[in-house]
Amino acid sequence: MIRLAIVTSALQRMTVCEANELYGETGRFRYLQFADDAVQGAIDLRRPERIVLEYPRALIHLIDRNAPDFRRLFMIGHGIGTIAAHYPDQEVTVAEIDEQVVELSRTYFHYRRDNVLIGDGRQLLAEQADGGHDCLVLDAFTEEGTPHHLSTLEFFRLARGKLRDPALMLLNLMGKGAGDKRVRAIHTALAEVFPHTLAFALPGEASSEQRNMLLAGSAYPLAYDPRAMAGFACIALDPGFAPRDRKPSAADTF
Template identity: 55%
Template sequence: MLQLAKEFSLHQEITVYEAGQLYGEIGKFRFLQFSDDAVQGAIDLKDPKRIVLEYPRAIIHLMECNHLLFDDVFVIGHGIGTIAGHYPNKSFTIAEIDEKVVELSRTFFNYRKDNVMVGDGRQMLENEAPQKFDYIILDAFTKEGTPFHLTTIDFFEMTKQKLNARGSIILNLMGKTKNDKLINAIYSTLKKTYAYSKVFVLPGANAVDIQNMIVIGSNKSIDYEQRAMAGFIEIELEEGHIIVDRKSGL
């Protein structure tokens, strides 16, 4: 594995690698990794337009299956810009807290769109017009996980106001399918806000493993085709507590 760059930002350690193997697949890959060793984005250098990771493939399917003619998307968490880059003719507004992530996406992953704003995604979304977006995608991580202020009922109620009648919110999360108080709380909080919701998991060895999850909330019924979900399967989570903003602030 070859290290191409390492940056220490105000928020985290960020590294870019090249490798001949990624998650068991042989090839030539370049990927962005945070200090918790989680891969935040990857490209196949032999086929740069191919979407390597399963979770963006599953998110893209949910977007196209539920609103094929969508136009406006707000994304919190840039990574290497995989989903926005996949749709050159759609309108994406992207919020990224870490300017180093944006710089590395341009230098090493050929991200060319001028649609990424550096700052807090919740604050930026609050300034957007009501009922503007077809989708809101939350793909934000720190070494502690998804930022707290992006998991509260106050936040989800605000996202509902920013979505149009056909709109949905899609979250990329990491957690356990059993006895995970935080994941259960995030999902229960979202369910209290949206009329319809589903959760999908990329199966691991067992229920105690940290696994990749995708959660979607909408005010209309949610459709998907299992064969197009890149290995993700629908599951049910346990009930959890409702997360609210801290009184002292976000």
């Protein structure tokens, strides 16, 4: 493994690495890591058009299956720009709190679109026109996980107001499977706003193992092909206690 860049911004520490193996697959990979060593995005240097990580492949399938003719997509969390770059002919707006993330995506991961707004994702979403977007993707993380103010009942109500039918909302979270209390709580809040929801998780060797989990909400019944979900399996989540907004703090920005 070779470190190409180590950048410390006001918000986080980021590393760009190259390696001949990633998650058991051999090849030539370049990837972005944050301080917790979680891989936030990766490209195959031999096949740059290939989507390497499971979760963006699954999210793209859910978009293509449930909003195939979408015109406008809003994203919170940029990473290396995998999903935004996948839709060059659609209008995609990305909110990213850390300008250094965007610079790394341009310098090391070939991101070329001029569609990223720098600032807090919830605030930038609030500034969008009501009913102006077809889809919303939340893929935002700090070392503590998804920021609280991007996972509350009030946030999902805000998001729904910015979406027109099919009003597809997708979330990439980290959790411990069906028993994860915080993911169950977030799903409960999502389900209070969107009449149709689904939850997915990658398999884990132990129930306590953190893994990617996806939530989907829509005004219409959701569809998916299990063979196209990149290993994610649909799971049932018990109800939780929907998170509510709290008094803002300095940590509640993304």
